[in-house]
């Protein structure tokens with residue numbers, strides 16, 4: 485079942501767009517099934533669940549942390565996480581940098597922006613992101629690498645609004661790229677688009693879609 489969904493989605497997505505299979509709440513067997521089909525990038529939003537799954541699944545899976553992250557949990561996944569999508573403060577980035585150093589590695593991160601109308605969603609505004617990138621603290625960090633940005637659109641059926649929010653995020657990316665990452669090839673990801681809106685996101689310049697329910701079915 486999830487394998488058929490996967491095949492359809494992989495066929496629709498442009499080759500250069502990364503599919504993050506969001507496996508939160510889903511059993512290890514469902515992940516293994518997509519792994520066997522060829523999927524390697526999986527996303528989780530809870531550190532404990534991420535660590536439990538990482539321990540028992542194949543080691544060449546690239547695990548993305550896509551959820552809101554508490555600083556005291558960074559240490560549990562610092563040895564293996566491939567990409568952290570939800571960085572929305574300098575303090576969190578400092579913690580990631582510290583734990584990455586302890587593990588002798590560089591951890592790739594995305595800055596999360598608030599683009600939706602809803603109040604509840606996490607994320608930076610443009611000015612906060614600029615402040616972070618210009619801070620001495622950030623400039624001195626050696627064990628984190630900002631490889632792009634991430635955002636979630638409003639949960640609405642208004643397509644124009646969703647499209648507008650994705651366009652805003654893509655625009656933030658372009659401005660940051662030209663201001664701070666001009667000669668930095670690593671800064672290239674725009675993580676936007678979920679089950680309900682990934683086609684719109686791809687049209688608006690997403691490089692990475694995070695898809696859960698359209699792959700694995702509804703979550704409880």
Ligand SMILES: *Cc1c(COP(=O)(O)O)cnc(C)c1O
Nearest residue numbers: 506529550678679694695696697
């Ligand atoms: C759960 C989740 C997704 C996937 O949501 P679906 O609508 O099931 O595709 C994407 N991004 C984040 C940050 C999530 O928490």
